[in-house]
Amino acid sequence: MAVVKSEIAEKSHRRRWVWVVGALLVVLAMAMKPMISHFGGSNKPCHCGKDAHKYSGMVEDCCCDYVTVDHLNEEVLHPILQELVTTPFFRYFKAKLWCDCPFWLDDGMCHLRDCSVCECPENEFPETFKKPFNHVLSSEDLICQEGKPQAAVDRTLDTKAFKGWVEVDNPWTNDDETDNAEMTYVNLQLNPERYTGYTGPSARRIWDAIYTENCPKYPSGEFCQEKKILYKLISGLHSSISVHIAADYLLNEATSTWGQNLTLLYDRVIKYPDRVGNLYFTFLFVLRAATKAADYLEQAEYDTGNPDDDLKTQSLMRQLLYNPKLQAACPIPFDEAKLWKGENGPELKQQIQKQFRNISALMDCVGCEKCRLWGKLQVHGLGTALKILFSIDGQDLLGQSLQLQRNEVIALMNLLNRLSESLKVVHEMGTSAEMTIKGQISAPAAQSCPLQRIWASIVGTKEGQSSAPTSQGCPLQRMWASIVGSR
Numbered sequence: 174m175a176v177v178k179s180e181i182a183e184k185s186h187r188r189r190w191v192w193v194v195g196a197l198l199v200v201l202a203m204a205m206k207p208m209i210s211h212f213g214g215s216n217k218p219c220h221c222g223k224d225a226h227k228y229s230g231m232v233e234d235c236c237c238d239y240v241t242v243d244h245l246n247e248e249v250l251h252p253i254l255q256e257l258v259t260t261p262f263f264r265y266f267k268a269k270l271w272c273d274c275p276f277w278l279d280d281g282m283c284h285l286r287d288c289s290v291c292e293c294p295e296n297e298f299p300e301t302f303k304k305p306f307n308h309v310l311s312s313e314d315l316i317c318q319e320g321k322p323q324a325a326v327d328r329t330l331d332t333k334a335f336k337g338w339v340e341v342d343n344p345w346t347n348d349d350e351t352d353n354a355e356m357t358y359v360n361l362q363l364n365p366e367r368y369t370g371y372t373g374p375s376a377r378r379i380w381d382a383i384y385t386e387n388c389p390k391y392p393s394g395e396f397c398q399e400k401k402i403l404y405k406l407i408s409g410l411h412s413s414i415s416v417h418i419a420a421d422y423l424l425n426e427a428t429s430t431w432g433q434n435l436t437l438l439y440d441r442v443i444k445y446p447d448r449v450g451n452l453y454f455t456f457l458f459v460l461r462a463a464t465k466a467a468d469y470l471e472q473a474e475y476d477t478g479n480p481d482d483d484l485k486t487q488s489l490m491r492q493l494l495y496n497p498k499l500q501a502a503c504p505i506p507f508d509e510a511k512l513w514k515g516e517n518g519p520e521l522k523q524q525i526q527k528q529f530r531n532i533s534a535l536m537d538c539v540g541c542e543k544c545r546l547w548g549k550l551q552v553h554g555l556g557t558a559l560k561i562l563f564s565i566d567g568q569d570l571l572g573q574s575l576q577l578q579r580n581e582v583i584a585l586m587n588l589l590n591r592l593s594e595s596l597k598v599v600h601e602m603g604t605s606a607e608m609t610i611k612g613q614i615s616a617p618a619a620q621s622c623p624l625q626r627i628w629a630s631i632v633g634t635k636e637g638q639s640s641a642p643t644s645q646g647c648p649l650q651r652m653w654a655s656i657v658g659s660r
C-alpha cells in the first residue's frame with residue numbers, strides 16, 4: 174500500500190515538473206517573439222476574451238449601425254481600399270508642399286527626420302500625369318485597343334459619356350490646382366502617415382484655429398444637422414490622424430523601433446466616445462460621396478500609361494462602388510438629401526463653405542512637411558466629398574455638372590482608405606487599449622488566457638482565485654503595458 178502511495182506521489186511529482194518545464198518553454202517562446210507589432214501586423218497584445226462590440230446602434234446622423242460598418246469594413250472595404258491605394262493611379266498625389274501660411278509665420282516645430290517628405294524623382298511618376306488631364310485619345314490609341322474587349326469597352330465609355338478630367342475650381346477648398354510650377358508629385362506609399370514628432374504650440378495652434386475660429390463644437394442638444402456637420406467631419410479626421418500616430422509610433426528613437434502606442438490611442442481617441450462616433454460619421458460621409466459619384470468614378474480615365482495597372486484600378490473601383498454586400502447592408506451610408514432644406518439653408522451652406530475654405534488654407538501653416546502633405550490630402554478629400562454631396566443635387570451625377578480633378582479623386586479614395594484603417598484599429602485595438610490603460614481586466618477574464626491557465630497550474634491557483642498575475646491581467650498584457658505605458 175505504502176509502495177503504491179509513494180509511486181502515485183512520485184508520478185504526480187514528475188507530472189508537475191513536466192508541466193513546469195513545458196510552461197516555462199511556452200512563456201520563453203512567447204516572450205522571445207517581438208512584442209511590438211507594426212501597423213497591420215498580427216502580433217497583438219494578449220486578448221483576454223473576445224472584443225465585445227463597444228459601440229452599438231446607429232452612427233449618429235447616419236443610416237448605418239456600428240456593427241454593420243465594422244463588418245463591411247473588415248470584409249469588403251478595407252481589403253479593396255488597401256489594394257486600390259497601391260495602384261500607380263492612386264499612389265501619386267500632387268501638392269504644393271512648402272509652408273506658405275497666409276495667417277502667421279511657420280515656427281518649424283517639427284524635429285524628426287520622419288517629418289520630411291520624399292518627393293518623386295521626375296522619371297518615377299506616370300508620364301500621363303505630366304500631361305493635362307483631359308487628354309483626348311488619338312485614333313491610333315483606339316485602333317490599338319481592337320481585339321482587347323475590356324479595354325475597348327472602357328475606351329468607348331470614355332469617349333461617349335465621360336466628360337474628362339478638367340481643372341475646375343472646387344468651391345469648398347482653397348488649393349489652386351492649375352498652379353503647376355509649384356506642385357510636387359509625391360509617392361504616398363513612401364510617405365506613410367504616422368508619428369512625426371510634430372507637437373507642442375505649433376500643432377496646437379492649428380487645431381485651435383480650426384476649432385475655435387472655423388468649426389466650434391456645437392452645444393449638446395443641437396438638432397440642426399447642418400450646424401453639426403463641419404465639426405463632426407473635422408473631429409473625425411482629427412481622430413483618424415491621432416489613430417495613425419498611435420498605430421505607427423516611434424517607441425524608441427535610439428533603436429528606431431516603431432510600433433503601436435495603446436496609451437496614446439486610448440488617451441486621444443478611445444477615451445472619448447464622441448471622437449470615435451465622429452470618426453465613424455466621417456467614414457460614412459466620405460463613403461456616401463464615393464458611392465453617390467459611382468457612375469462618374471466608374472467611367473473615369475485611370476490612365477497611367479500601363480493598361481494592365483489601369484484595368485486593375487478600374488476593376489477595384491467597380492468592386493468597391495457597386496459592392497453587393499455594401500448595397501444590401503448599407504445602401505445610403507449618409508442621407509444628404511434632407512440637408513439645406515430649411516429657410517436659412519443656402520445661407521448656412523455658404524457660411525460652412527467659407528469656414529471649410531479657411532480650414533483648407535490653414536493646412537499651409539502646418540509646420541511639418543509630412544503632416545502638411547497628409548493634412549492637405551485629407552482636407553482635399555473632405556472638400557471633394559462636400560462638393561459631390563452638396564454642390565450637385567439628385568442621384569444622377571453624370572447627367573449633371575459634376576466634374577472632378579484627378580487630384581480630387583486621388584484625395585477622396587486615399588482619405589477613405591485612411592478612415593477605413595482607423596476604423597479597423599479602433600475596432601480591433603480599442604478594447605485592448607482601454608483594458609491595458611485602465612488595468613481593469615477582471616480576474617476570471619484574465620484567467621481565460623492560455624498563459625494565465627498555465628500559470629495557475631504552476632502555482633496551484635484555481636479559476637477565480639486571485640494571484641499576483643491575475644490581479645493585473647495576463648503576463649504578456651503587463652509586459653505590453655510596461656512597454657507602451659512608460660512612454
Ligand SMILES: Cc1cc2nc3c(=O)[nH]c(=O)nc-3n(C[C@H](O)[C@H](O)[C@H](O)COP(=O)(O)OP(=O)(O)OC[C@H]3O[C@@H](n4cnc5c(N)ncnc54)[C@H](O)[C@@H]3O)c2cc1C
Nearest residue numbers: 367368369370371372376379380408411412418448544548
Ligand atoms: C493637419 C495636421 C496634421 C497632423 N499630422 C500629424 C502626423 O501625421 N503625425 C504626427 O505625429 N502629428 C501630426 N500632427 C500633430 C498631432 O495632430 C497633434 O497635434 C500632436 O501630436 C499633439 O497632440 P496633443 O496631445 O497636444 O493633442 P492634439 O491632437 O493636438 O489636440 C489638440 C486639442 O484638440 C482637441 N481634440 C483632440 N482630438 C480631438 C477630436 N478627435 N475631436 C475633437 N477635438 C479633439 C483636444 O481638446 C486636444 O487637447 C498633425 C497636426 C495637424 C494640425
